[in-house]
Amino acid sequence: MKGQVATEYLMIIGIGLFIVTIVFYYTITYSSESVSVSQAKEAADTIAKAADYVYSMGVGSQTTVVINLPYRIIESHVENKEILFKLTLKSGITDVYSITKGDVSGTLPIRHGRHYITLNMTEDGIYIKEY
Numbered sequence: 001m002k003g004q005v006a007t008e009y010l011m012i013i014g015i016g017l018f019i020v021t022i023v024f025y026y027t028i029t030y031s032s033e034s035v036s037v038s039q040a041k042e043a044a045d046t047i048a049k050a051a052d053y054v055y056s057m058g059v060g061s062q063t064t065v066v067i068n069l070p071y072r073i074i075e076s077h078v079e080n081k082e083i084l085f086k087l088t089l090k091s092g093i094t095d096v097y098s099i100t101k102g103d104v105s106g107t108l109p110i111r112h113g114r115h116y117i118t119l120n121m122t123e124d125g126i127y128i129k130e131y
Contacts, residue, residue, distance in 0.1 A: 033089045036070035040085045040096040043067035047083045047108070047117055047128065048098035054121040055102035061121045064131055069112050076108040078128050083108070102126050 046065050054061045074093070075086040081104065084097040102121075106128035109115050116131035 029090060033072070036072045036087060036089075037094060037096060039068055039070040040073060040087055041098075043069055044083045044085055044096055044098040047119070048100045050117070050119050051083070051100040051102065051104055051126045051128070054119050054126055055100070057121065059121050059123055062118065064116055064118045067115050067117055069109065069115060071112045073110045073112070076110050078104050078106045078108055080104070083128075085110075100126065104128055 046067050050063050050065045054063055069085075070087070072087040072089065073085050074088050075084075077084040077086075081100045081102065082097055083100065083104065084095060085108075087094045087096060103125035104127075105125060107130070108117070108128065109130050118129055118131045120127045
């Protein structure tokens with residue numbers, strides 16, 4: 001009788017630990033992806049605000065901003081009035097973007113980590129490049 005109770009107790013504990021492990025795994029995965037999307041959005045917004053600043057200052061103005069990019073970025077685009085980062089997540093590919101007041105062109109990095117981005121206002125629009 002005592003052996004059966006102990007076995008049932010161990011089974012209940014085992015099932016409980018299994019459920020907790022699954023919930024923990026999905027929570028960690030989701031929060032990691034959420035942080036990556038937030039970092040990419042912050043980077044795009046920072047660049048867009050700097051682009052709006054040099055646009056408002058006129059031709060010849062320049063500024064440099066610092067951005068932090070997450071691991072999951074697979075592509076970046078700077079064209080027309082859009083700053084775009086594509087991220088790969090478990091649910092698929094997600095686009096994170098910001099809109100600027102002036103036309104932008106140039107290139108952005110996709111490597112994770114800290115980057116210095118220089119923005120120049122030219123006759124053709126705002127030129128963006130890594131410093």
